Amino acid sequence: EGQLVESGGGLVQPGGSLRLSCAGSGFSFSVYSMNWVRQAPGKGLEWVSYIGSTGSTMYYADSVRGRLTISRDNAKNSLYLQMDSLRTEDTGVYYCARLGAGFAMDVWGRGTTVTVSS
Amino acid sequence: SYVLTQPPSESVAPGKTARITCGGNNIGSHSVHWYQQKPGQAPMLVIYFNTDRPSGIPERFSGSNSGSTAILTISRVEAGDEADYYCQMWDTISHYWVFGGGTKLTVL
Numbered sequence: 001e002g003q004l005v006e007s008g009g010g011l012v013q014p015g016g017s018l019r020l021s022c023a024g025s026g027f028s029f030s031v032y033s034m035n036w037v038r039q040a041p042g043k044g045l046e047w048v049s050y051i052g053s054t055g056s057t058m059y060y061a062d063s064v065r066g067r068l069t070i071s072r073d074n075a076k077n078s079l080y081l082q083m084d085s086l087r088t089e090d091t092g093v094y095y096c097a098r099l100g101a102g103f104a105m106d107v108w109g110r111g112t113t114v115t116v117s118s
Numbered sequence: 119s120y121v122l123t124q125p126p127s128e129s130v131a132p133g134k135t136a137r138i139t140c141g142g143n144n145i146g147s148h149s150v151h152w153y154q155q156k157p158g159q160a161p162m163l164v165i166y167f168n169t170d171r172p173s174g175i176p177e178r179f180s181g182s183n184s185g186s187t188a189i190l191t192i193s194r195v196e197a198g199d200e201a202d203y204y205c206q207m208w209d210t211i212s213h214y215w216v217f218g219g220g221t222k223l224t225v226l
Contacts, residue, residue: 035215044202044204044217044218044219044220045161045204045206045220046217047215047217050213050215059213059214062119095160095161097161101166101167101170102149102167102208103149103207103215104149104151104163104166104167104206105151105153105161105163105206106163106166106172108161109160110160111160
């Protein structure tokens with residue numbers, strides 16, 4: 001079925017940067033579109049960003065456009081999220097998720113925690 | 119952008135049927151997916167394409183979608199079904215994946 005493992009989270013000051021990674025295994029990573037989804041403490045799920053299988057198409061939520069950048073390296077079976085100009089409201093758990101049939105997210109990682117605080 | 123509305127909470131007794139609603143403008147014309155999230159865990163897909171179950175999901179979980187409401191139905195509810203449930207769809211116009219606010223299901 002496949003597995004996703006996120007890494008790179010941590011504590012960063014407002015205005016700082018962080019780079020998240022997501023390693024895929026057990027499936028053909030290069031044929032799947034991927035997403036980042038986040039969850040603020042005690043809140044619901046919020047879609048963050050999408051990237052197509054080849055990396056040529058990306059979409060972003062309005063709340064992160066211009067500050068967060070999604071990318072992938074299919075040779076390394078890896079997905080990335082470059083996070084710049086971070087704000088306190090970016091705090092939360094960040095999940096990578098594989099996009100399956102019907103644009104449903106059928107495989108999720110366990111998440112990595114980002115804390116933006118001074 | 120498109121908005122999906124869920125009740126914040128639902129309660130059900132063990133062995134009974136739980137129905138969790140997800141409202142949206144003409145949602146019946148879209149494919150809706152449902153996720154289960156237990157405390158401290160990642161979300162898990164339980165229904166996709168409105169009615170389909172991924173492998174490993176019990177038949178007790180079913181879905182429907184018509185008009186302005188999609189519904190996740192859980193039959194013969196068990197204590198292990200206690201979780202947050204989220205509906206989700208792809209907004210083709212804005213290129214957004216939209217999540218509902220989530221419903222906390224409590225098994226009494």
